[in-house]
Amino acid sequence: MLASQNNNNQKMLTTDGIPLKKKLSKALFRSRLRAFGLVTPLLLLISIGFVFPIIVFLTRGVYNDTFEKYMVNLTPILAEWDGKSEPTEDMYEALVLDLVWLKETKNIGKVASRMNRELSGSRSLFTSSARKAKKLEAPFKESLTKVKKKWAKLETWRAMKVTSQSLSPVFLASALDMKYTAEGTIVQKSPERRIHVKLFIRTLEISLVVVIAGLILGYPVAFLLANLPIRISNLLLILVLLPFWTSLLVRTTAWIAMLQGQGVLNDLFVVFGIATDEDRFTLIYNKAGTLISMTHILLPFMILPIYSVMKTIPPSYVRAAKSMGATNWTAFWRIYFPQTIPGIGAGAILVFILAISFYITPALVGGQDGTMISNFIDYHMRKSLNWSLAAAMGGVLLVIILFLYWIYDRVVGIDNMKLG
Amino acid sequence: MTNKSFVKFENVQKSYDGEVLVVKDLNLEIPKGEFLTMLGPSGSGKTTCLMMLAGFETATHGIISLDGNPINNIPPHKRGIGMVFQNYALFPHMTVYENLSFPLEVRKLSKTVREEKIKLALDMVQMREFGNRRPAQLSGGQQQRIALARSLVFEPDLVLMDEPLGALDKQLREHMQYEIKHLHERLGVTVVYVTHDQSEALTMSDRVAVFNDGVIQQLASPPDLYEQPENAFVAQFIGENNKIMAEVVDVKGSVVTAKTSKGNLLKSKKVNCDEVGSKTTLSIRPERIKVGSKGENTSEAKVLELIYIGDHIRCRMLVEGDENFIVKIPNAKKISDLKIGLKTQVSWSTGDCRALDRLV
Numbered sequence: 001m002l003a004s005q006n007n008n009n010q011k012m013l014t015t016d017g018i019p020l021k022k023k024l025s026k027a028l029f030r031s032r033l034r035a036f037g038l039v040t041p042l043l044l045l046i047s048i049g050f051v052f053p054i055i056v057f058l059t060r061g062v063y064n065d066t067f068e069k070y071m072v073n074l075t076p077i078l079a080e081w082d083g084k085s086e087p088t089e090d091m092y093e094a095l096v097l098d099l100v101w102l103k104e105t106k107n108i109g110k111v112a113s114r115m116n117r118e119l120s121g122s123r124s125l126f127t128s129s130a131r132k133a134k135k136l137e138a139p140f141k142e143s144l145t146k147v148k149k150k151w152a153k154l155e156t157w158r159a160m161k162v163t164s165q166s167l168s169p170v171f172l173a174s175a176l177d178m179k180y181t182a183e184g185t186i187v188q189k190s191p192e193r194r195i196h197v198k199l200f201i202r203t204l205e206i207s208l209v210v211v212i213a214g215l216i217l218g219y220p221v222a223f224l225l226a227n228l229p230i231r232i233s234n235l236l237l238i239l240v241l242l243p244f245w246t247s248l249l250v251r252t253t254a255w256i257a258m259l260q261g262q263g264v265l266n267d268l269f270v271v272f273g274i275a276t277d278e279d280r281f282t283l284i285y286n287k288a289g290t291l292i293s294m295t296h297i298l299l300p301f302m303i304l305p306i307y308s309v310m311k312t313i314p315p316s317y318v319r320a321a322k323s324m325g326a327t328n329w330t331a332f333w334r335i336y337f338p339q340t341i342p343g344i345g346a347g348a349i350l351v352f353i354l355a356i357s358f359y360i361t362p363a364l365v366g367g368q369d370g371t372m373i374s375n376f377i378d379y380h381m382r383k384s385l386n387w388s389l390a391a392a393m394g395g396v397l398l399v400i401i402l403f404l405y406w407i408y409d410r411v412v413g414i415d416n417m418k419l420g
Numbered sequence: 421m422t423n424k425s426f427v428k429f430e431n432v433q434k435s436y437d438g439e440v441l442v443v444k445d446l447n448l449e450i451p452k453g454e455f456l457t458m459l460g461p462s463g464s465g466k467t468t469c470l471m472m473l474a475g476f477e478t479a480t481h482g483i484i485s486l487d488g489n490p491i492n493n494i495p496p497h498k499r500g501i502g503m504v505f506q507n508y509a510l511f512p513h514m515t516v517y518e519n520l521s522f523p524l525e526v527r528k529l530s531k532t533v534r535e536e537k538i539k540l541a542l543d544m545v546q547m548r549e550f551g552n553r554r555p556a557q558l559s560g561g562q563q564q565r566i567a568l569a570r571s572l573v574f575e576p577d578l579v580l581m582d583e584p585l586g587a588l589d590k591q592l593r594e595h596m597q598y599e600i601k602h603l604h605e606r607l608g609v610t611v612v613y614v615t616h617d618q619s620e621a622l623t624m625s626d627r628v629a630v631f632n633d634g635v636i637q638q639l640a641s642p643p644d645l646y647e648q649p650e651n652a653f654v655a656q657f658i659g660e661n662n663k664i665m666a667e668v669v670d671v672k673g674s675v676v677t678a679k680t681s682k683g684n685l686l687k688s689k690k691v692n693c694d695e696v697g698s699k700t701t702l703s704i705r706p707e708r709i710k711v712g713s714k715g716e717n718t719s720e721a722k723v724l725e726l727i728y729i730g731d732h733i734r735c736r737m738l739v740e741g742d743e744n745f746i747v748k749i750p751n752a753k754k755i756s757d758l759k760i761g762l763k764t765q766v767s768w769s770t771g772d773c774r775a776l777d778r779l780v
């Protein structure tokens with residue numbers, strides 16, 4: 001008793017003399033530990049099955065050691081070479097040594113295709129030279145150029161120098177239509193080879209249009225859902241959710257049936273005289289097809305967050321506004337609409353992020369000008385097997401999304417978002 | 421003429437589903453400047469009446485007029501009626517100041533006029549310093565005041581309030597009751613107030629309309645409502661009431677003689693009962709009953725429970741077969757005589773007992 005009175009200015013102590021703060025943090029620590037223990041399995045699953053593979057894969061975009069790993073003799077010499085002067089006999093000798101060894105260990109294919117990415121035509125250059133490398137004799141510069149003239153070209157050596165650097169922005173640059181040179185500078189590719197940036201822009205554009213179209217179409221539906229009598233609105237809600245019960249593939253193919261030249265929509269146009277039988281609209285295998293079907297497929301993701309926010313707005317606000325003399329429009333625009341913004345924000349960002357990485361639908365109905373960046377990533381993953389480029393493109397996409405998310409946070413505020 | 425019936429309901433009916441009448445044949449005239457309260461149990465149609473007056477529900481039948489003009493077909497925003505909602509309905513995305521400014525902006529008043537009026541309105545509810553806060557940053561009572569200020573800031577002639585104090589605790593509620601009453605007296609606006617709290621209705625109103633089942637049971641000033649209930653529902657709903665079921669055996673002028681099930685003959689004032697032979701409910705207020713002595717009407721009684729309140733004792737008794745017969749005995753010396761189980765008599769004067777309709 002006495003002590004506690006004397007120690008008014010000092011730290012608060014518990015009955016057993018331990019500072020209160022310490023005791024509190026100890027107690028909190030235990031409960032935190034328990035909470036952490038509960039989420040550990042999930043955390044492990046996410047990090048092993050999700051975060052870790054993504055990080056590993058994304059590093060491929062900036063790190064590829066195929067050349068360094070197999071061309072052990074040449075790589076250190078190339079690192080010292082300035083990329084401009086005539087290749088020396090040393091370099092040729094190292095190259096032949098490596099080729100011989102690659103042929104013996106049957107690893108020539110890996111290096112050949114890696115080189116081919118940098119300079120087309122290198123594959124056959126490497127494989128055929130490797131076949132003959134064992135019989136070559138010094139001076140290697142002469143004998144090798146006799147096998148293939150290309151070995152004398154500076155271009156070949158510069159490409160090898162670029163490839164020999166494991167950690168390099170070569171794929172990132174390529175994902176952004178640029179080229180990483182042997183001098184370590186980055187230059188733009190020639191205009192006819194610039195395809196990626198255009199694709200990124202188109203992807204953003206399609207996503208944005210889908211968001212806007214979804215907003216225009218979805219807002220009134222959400223409003224109806226939130227304001228109709230419960231029996232009707234439940235039915236409507238089921239209709240909105242119905243697409244979730246069918247597979248994405250089915251929905252997309254349904255759109256093919258709807259939109260194609262001899263499809264339902266065009267037939268209707270012909271019946272109503274909007275189009276003639278010979279001159280039907282092309283609504284599919286182009287951007288229009290992608291936009292129409294993506295908007296439809298993503299619409300529920302727009303409607304539901306808006307609906308769930310609208311549901312929480314009591315009718316008394318609008319009534320109060322009207323009782324104060326506001327017209328229907330003023331009451332809506334100044335009172336109702338601002339309160340639905342958190343729902344709009346949530347819906348928009350949800351749809352945008354889903355849309356930007358959309359893949360099956362543009363692949364099926366996109367045709368030439370309706371494909372998106374993810375279709376390209378898929379192409380490099382499965383067809384060209386250029387995983388490094390795929391990783392670089394995925395990385396760029398991720399950065400774009402994070403950047404937009406950041407802008408969104410600055411402008412609207414993430415706290416302002418409400419998913420339900 | 422219009423002063424006498426500033427607001428007028430004529431034969432108004434309302435049904436939501438086409439099957440049940442929620443409001444049945446409502447006739448009501450409210451003079452200018454009156455504080456009228458609609459009081460009634462839950463579901464009796466009070467809010468519906470208010471919403472019809474405000475224009476958010478349409479009357480299925482009948483005419484509602486304001487200041488002599490029928491307003492059935494006038495949209496709510498053109499009626500110029502102020503309104504306070506039960507949940508206050510302060511716009512959450514606007515500050516207090518913007519909330520008050522809203523009705524003035526839609527009326528296209530200039531900025532200087534707006535500022536002037538908002539200042540006055542905030543002063544009126546003593547909330548001057550809170551202009552920059554959001555509604556969520558205010559306590560319930562403060563929100564209430566802002567809602568009040570907002571409904572008055574555009575100087576409407578008529579203000580409707582639907583259970584505006586329902587969400588407040590008892591003490592704050594009583595305090596706000598006085599504030600609203602004083603504001604009403606000062607500004608002279610007509611107020612239609614809805615509540616299901618009878619003490620609130622009695623303290624605040626000039627007149628109270630007691631609703632039940634879509635019908636106004638009685639429309640009277642608070643004292644009249646308490647002293648002279650016109651039917652058994654009102655007697656039961658307003659204040660505490662003892663009821664004795666009986667059968668009319670004789671009617672002489674304004675005095676009814678009725679026989680209870682125990683065979684006792686009791687005299688009472690004729691208010692709302694039928695001829696000889698019909699059932700009636702005799703209604704007596706607990707404080708008008710004497711214990712232990714004979715009077716104009718006397719009945720046997722047995723003490724069942726005594727509750728000490730302070731200024732009086734609540735005594736629950738068995739009288740005429742009713743175990744919930746309440747008597748309020750002023751706290752005086754002789755009450756120590758009362759014991760649970762004591763058999764005694766209760767009496768009352770004929771004028772204090774009212775013969776009303778039969779309670780179903």
Ligand SMILES: Nc1ncnc2c1ncn2[C@@H]1O[C@H](COP(=O)(O)OP(=O)(O)OP(=O)(O)O)[C@@H](O)[C@H]1O
Pocket residue numbers: 436437442460461462463464465466467468469616
């Ligand atoms: N929008 C509506 N649709 C259908 N029926 C309704 C609607 N609003 C109210 N009702 C019904 O009308 C009757 C009267 O409702 P009202 O809201 O007027 O009661 P109240 O007297 O205000 O009750 P409370 O004291 O509980 O607020 C109730 O039976 C209610 O179920």
Ligand SMILES: [Mg+2]
Pocket residue numbers: 466467468582
């Ligand atoms: Mg109500």
